[in-house]
Amino acid sequence: xxxxxxxxxxxxxxxxxxxxxxxxxxxxxxxxxxxxxxxxxxxxxxxxxxxxxxxxxxxxxxxxxxxxxxxxxxxxxxxxxxxxxxxxxxxxxxxxxxxxxxxxxxxxxxxxxxxxxxxxxxxxxxxxxxxxxxxxxxxxxxxxxxxxxxxxxxxxxxxxxxxxxxxxxxxxxxxxxxxxxxxxxxxxxxxxxxxxxxxxxxxxxxxxxxxxxxxxxxxxxxxxxxxxxxxxxxxxxxxxxxxxxxxxxxxxxxxxxxxxxxxxxxxxxxxxxxxx
Amino acid sequence: xxxxxxxxxxxxxxxxxxxxxxxxxxxxxxxxxxxxxxxxxxxxxxxxxxxxxxxxxxxxxxxxxxxxxxxxxxxxxxxxxxxxxxxxxxxxxxxxxxxxxxxxxxxxxxxxxxxxxxxxxxxxxxxxxxxxxxxxxxxxxxxxxxxxxxxxxxxxxxxxxxxxxxxxxxxxxxxxxxxxxxxxxxxxxxxxxxxxxxxxxxxxxxxxxxxxxxxxxxxxxxxxxxxxxxxxxxxxxxxxxxxxxxxxxxxxxxxxxxxxxxxxxxxxxxxxxxxxxxxxxxxxxxxxxxxxxxxxxxxxxxxxxxxxxxxxxxxxxxxxxxxxxxxxxxxxxxxxxxxxxxxxxxxxxxxxxxxxxxxxxxxxxxxxxxxxxxxxxxxxxxxxxxxxxxxxxxxxxxxxxxxxxxxxxxxxxxxxxxxxxxxxxxxxxxxxx
Numbered sequence: 001x002x003x004x005x006x007x008x009x010x011x012x013x014x015x016x017x018x019x020x021x022x023x024x025x026x027x028x029x030x031x032x033x034x035x036x037x038x039x040x041x042x043x044x045x046x047x048x049x050x051x052x053x054x055x056x057x058x059x060x061x062x063x064x065x066x067x068x069x070x071x072x073x074x075x076x077x078x079x080x081x082x083x084x085x086x087x088x089x090x091x092x093x094x095x096x097x098x099x100x101x102x103x104x105x106x107x108x109x110x111x112x113x114x115x116x117x118x119x120x121x122x123x124x125x126x127x128x129x130x131x132x133x134x135x136x137x138x139x140x141x142x143x144x145x146x147x148x149x150x151x152x153x154x155x156x157x158x159x160x161x162x163x164x165x166x167x168x169x170x171x172x173x174x175x176x177x178x179x180x181x182x183x184x185x186x187x188x189x190x191x192x193x194x195x196x197x198x199x200x201x202x203x204x205x206x207x208x209x210x211x212x213x214x215x216x217x218x219x220x221x222x223x224x225x226x227x228x229x230x231x232x233x234x235x236x237x238x239x240x241x242x243x244x245x246x247x248x249x250x251x252x253x254x255x256x257x258x259x260x261x262x263x264x265x266x267x268x269x270x271x272x273x274x275x276x
Numbered sequence: 277x278x279x280x281x282x283x284x285x286x287x288x289x290x291x292x293x294x295x296x297x298x299x300x301x302x303x304x305x306x307x308x309x310x311x312x313x314x315x316x317x318x319x320x321x322x323x324x325x326x327x328x329x330x331x332x333x334x335x336x337x338x339x340x341x342x343x344x345x346x347x348x349x350x351x352x353x354x355x356x357x358x359x360x361x362x363x364x365x366x367x368x369x370x371x372x373x374x375x376x377x378x379x380x381x382x383x384x385x386x387x388x389x390x391x392x393x394x395x396x397x398x399x400x401x402x403x404x405x406x407x408x409x410x411x412x413x414x415x416x417x418x419x420x421x422x423x424x425x426x427x428x429x430x431x432x433x434x435x436x437x438x439x440x441x442x443x444x445x446x447x448x449x450x451x452x453x454x455x456x457x458x459x460x461x462x463x464x465x466x467x468x469x470x471x472x473x474x475x476x477x478x479x480x481x482x483x484x485x486x487x488x489x490x491x492x493x494x495x496x497x498x499x500x501x502x503x504x505x506x507x508x509x510x511x512x513x514x515x516x517x518x519x520x521x522x523x524x525x526x527x528x529x530x531x532x533x534x535x536x537x538x539x540x541x542x543x544x545x546x547x548x549x550x551x552x553x554x555x556x557x558x559x560x561x562x563x564x565x566x567x568x569x570x571x572x573x574x575x576x577x578x579x580x581x582x583x584x585x586x587x588x589x590x591x592x593x594x595x596x597x598x599x600x601x602x603x604x605x606x607x608x609x610x611x612x613x614x615x616x617x618x619x620x621x622x623x624x625x626x627x628x629x630x631x632x633x634x635x636x637x638x639x640x641x642x643x644x645x646x647x648x649x650x651x652x653x654x655x656x657x658x659x660x661x662x663x664x665x666x667x668x669x670x671x672x673x674x675x676x677x678x679x680x681x682x683x684x685x686x687x688x689x690x691x692x693x694x695x696x697x698x699x700x701x702x703x704x705x706x707x708x709x
Contacts, residue, residue: 040547043523065314128352137354217348220304220335220356234338235309236463237518237538239526239547 028252034245035059042242058246066229068250075225076254077140078215079208082147083201086155089148091197094159095185099168109160112153120150120213131218138220146218147208154207155200162196163189195268202262209255226251301587304333306346307361308574310538312408312614315604316595322603323594330587339463350375355581358588362404364395364573364645368662371398377578379405381589383597387618389637392573395645395656404575405596409616411639412471412569414557415525415543416532417550420444420451424531431558434475434500434568437532441508444531453508455530456501459517460678462670467570467659468534469677470670473497475561475568479649480661480698485707487698489673489691498677498687505681514682526550534559534568537639540632541611556635558642564650570659571643573616616640665705672697 034042036054062068097105127146128137136142166189174188190197212227219228233240233247259266307313313336320332335357337345342361349356350370362370370376378401385393385402389409396404414432421428424443429436441453457468470480478493488494505513508531510524518535525533526548533539544551559569576595578588594600601621604613611630613621621627622637648658655661660670673694680690702708 038547040526043526043547045523045527045529124348125352128348128354132352132354137356216341217345220306221333224335228335228337231338231341232309232336234341235519236339237536238310238542239519239522 028256031245031252032249034242035249037242037245039239039242042245043239058242059250061243062233062246062250066232066247068229071224071226071229071251072254074140074219074223075209075227075251078143078147078223078225079205081140081144082151082208083204085144086148086152086204087197087201090152090155090159090200091190092185093156094163095189097156097160098163098166099171109157112156116153124217128217137218138223140223143215143218143223143225146214147211150211150214151204151207155204158200158203159193159196162193162200166192195265198262198265199268202258202266206255206259301329301584302331302333303358303584303587303591304335304356305359305361305591306335306337306342306357308339308342309336310408310574312612313361313574315608315612316407316600319600319603319607322600323591326594327587327590330590332591350579350581353581355579355583357579358582358584359591360577360579361407361574362577364392364571364575365657365660365662365666367396367404367575367577368398368656369664370577371401371403375580376403377580377582377585377588378403379578379589379592381593383593383599384620387598387620389617389619389640391571391640391643391645392617395571395573396575404577405592406573406575406617407596408614409571409573409640410537411571411616411636411643412468412534412536412559413540413635413639414532414534414559415539416440416555416557417444417528417530417553418555419553420531421555428555428557431567432560434560434562437534437560438500438504438508441504441532445508450529451531452510452524452529453531454504455510455516455521455524455533456505456513457517457521457535458505458509458513458678458681459515459520460671460674461517462660462667462674464517464674465678465681466670466674469497469501469674471559471570471659472501472568474566474649474658475559475564476500477562477564477566477650479651479653481653481655481702481707483652483654485654485702487695487702489695489698494691495687498680498691502680502687514678536572537615537632537636540636544631556632558635558639566648566650567639567642569639569643571640571645572659663707665701665707669698669701672701 033049035058036056037048037052038055038057041048041052097109131137131142134142136145170192171184171188174184179188209226215225215227216231219225230244230247230251233244235244317334317336324331343363343366346357346360346362347366348354350360367376382388382402382405388406392406392409393402396402396406414428414437416428421440421444424440426440426443428440437454443453445451445453457465459465473479473494476493476497478491478497479488482488510516510529516524518539521530521533521535522539522542524530525543528550533543540556542548543554548554559567561567576592578585578592582588596617598618598620601613601618605626610624610627613627615621615633615636622633627633643658645656645658648656655663657666660666676685676690676693676697679685680687685693699708
């Protein structure tokens with residue numbers, strides 16, 4: 001029996017959702033607004049919200065001082081590259097765990113998750129030394145590998161949850177029809193799990209895009225992504241908040257736009273596996 | 277589907293491998309993003325024209341990120357950088373470890389300010405060349421000082437600062453007598469408090485590396501600081517660092533601010549609402565022979581792991597030379613010349629016309645990193661102790677003192693806790709037998 005929800009209640013919940021949404025979005029909004037202020041207005045007390053002299057000079061200075069496109073290109077390559085390779089490994093792994101579990105599958109899943117519990121700085125020196133010896137410092141290949149390994153546990157877990165929802169009988173039927181393992185994965189399982197895979201992909205792109213610790217530690221110039229670009233504008237001795245905000249806005253803009261267009265898919269995918 | 281997969285895979289592998297190309301004698305320079313360093317990046321044509329076989333690649337980073345990255349790289353001998361911008365804290369430690377190449381081509385080393393050069397020399401060899409030096413001083417509002425009926429001496433005492441701060445405070449009008457650092461960190465509140473404690477006769481360690489927070493000098497320092505901030509400091513001071521205090525001072529909320537000399541150009545700049553009402557004085561003292569000012573320099577050094585030592589030596593020599601100073605002066609005026617490194621700069625009559633030039637020199641000269649305290653100490657460094665363990669210990673102590681400023685603990689509790697922590701860490705590190 002469907003429950004009727006009163007209009008008042010609907011209004012209340014909507015207002016609450018908007019309030020929480022705005023609260024979460026406020027720091028980003030503030031950054032965007034500050035990027036259009038002069039340095040003086042950026043630190044003005046009390047702060048000015050909308051009524052200030054809007055200017056684009058910060059963007060001009062940032063563009064002049066740094067090669068934004070090179071950093072952005074690296075960010076795109078790292079995010080897409082690490083996501084692509086992670087999916088190539090994660091789809092078969094999640095398939096195996098969902099449809100052919102062994103005695104230790106659950107333990108294996110827990111162990112994979114536990115690797116995320118270690119503070120990354122604990123692994124910095126060994127990884128740095130490996131990178132040095134293999135000549136991987138400041139290369140896209142090296143950092144793509146690290147980002148892929150970093151996000152692999154989350155991807156496998158997410159895909160595992162989606163795959164568990166798919167009835168094993170469908171795969172059995174395809175096997176009865178003579179499909180090989182590769183075909184079963186590619187033509188039967190993957191299309192059915194598209195929403196799940198899509199949201200995993202989007203989430204991983206966002207995680208890889210925002211990753212700062214490893215990208216800052218292992219890259220210098222050739223492979224440096226937008227996190228490095230932002231780090232060159234923050235300063236403990238000098239108020240350059242407007243320029244820093246302009247740099248931050250430029251760094252988050254692509255992922256913000258992607259998130260905006262993909263939000264339907266993202267929400268659907270994220271709720272698909274768990275609730276269905 | 278298969279060819280698509282292979283194509284995409286191939287594209288990524290190609291992109292991943294394509295990034296490893298290396299150019300000839302390309303120097304990679306790691307630097308902080310302060311105004312002087314950014315200016316230098318715009319003037320490097322002068323160097324590359326004279327040295328066409330050398331090209332420069334800059335990696336500009338925020339100070340803390342830079343320190344972390346450069347430390348990892350030099351400790352692991354990663355060889356990612358050929359020239360490093362490092363602070364006065366790192367030079368003696370890294371020099372002793374053999375991580376830096378001694379500089380052989382520095383332009384007229386005898387001309388470097390002795391206080392600055394002393395902190396960059398290890399076993400008689402210059403390990404880094406100073407690019408820009410700074411100290412700390414008092415910046416105050418002349419109008420508020422007049423209103424309070426007081427006159428700031430050129431070299432004030434802490435007692436006067438306390439009296440003036442309380443007289444200038446009008447909390448109802450959101451005017452606070454003094455703004456001081458309270459944010460936790462070895463380079464934040466502990467830089468200020470360590471320098472301040474020197475003028476109170478305190479020291480971090482005695483000759484046997486025993487922490488001294490249980491001594492009356494440290495108690496006098498912390499008591500004075502806490503009561504001054506309670507009476508005349510802004511609210512929420514425990515989260516204020518350089519930038520927060522600069523914002524407060526520039527918007528007219530602070531009567532006095534004791535901080536880096538580099539701030540002088542900001543508080544008198546176009547972003548300041550009080551630019552025409554600012555006066556300067558030396559950092560305060562207590563008549564014990566030491567002032568509460570620090571000494572810092574950003575210097576250029578060459579890591580032992582570089583393969584391009586000759587080119588790096590040439591660049592460091594150019595960037596820290598008298599010629600570079602003249603280049604900046606000719607293009608951007610004497611006020612924009614990197615301050616605080618050379619005696620000849622302060623002897624130049626053109627530079628003497630720049631406001632706060634003399635105050636900066638006097639402040640730098642009144643600090644001695646090799647004899648920073650009233651009582652003898654086994655370490656080098658004015659607002660820091662040049663041992664690798666210091667950053668960690670001082671950050672913890674900084675958190676304890678910041679909590680005391682926030683009212684979460686008393687001065688006595690904070691000092692006892694600092695003493696316990698420092699003793700434990702120094703014992704663990706093998707300094708205390």
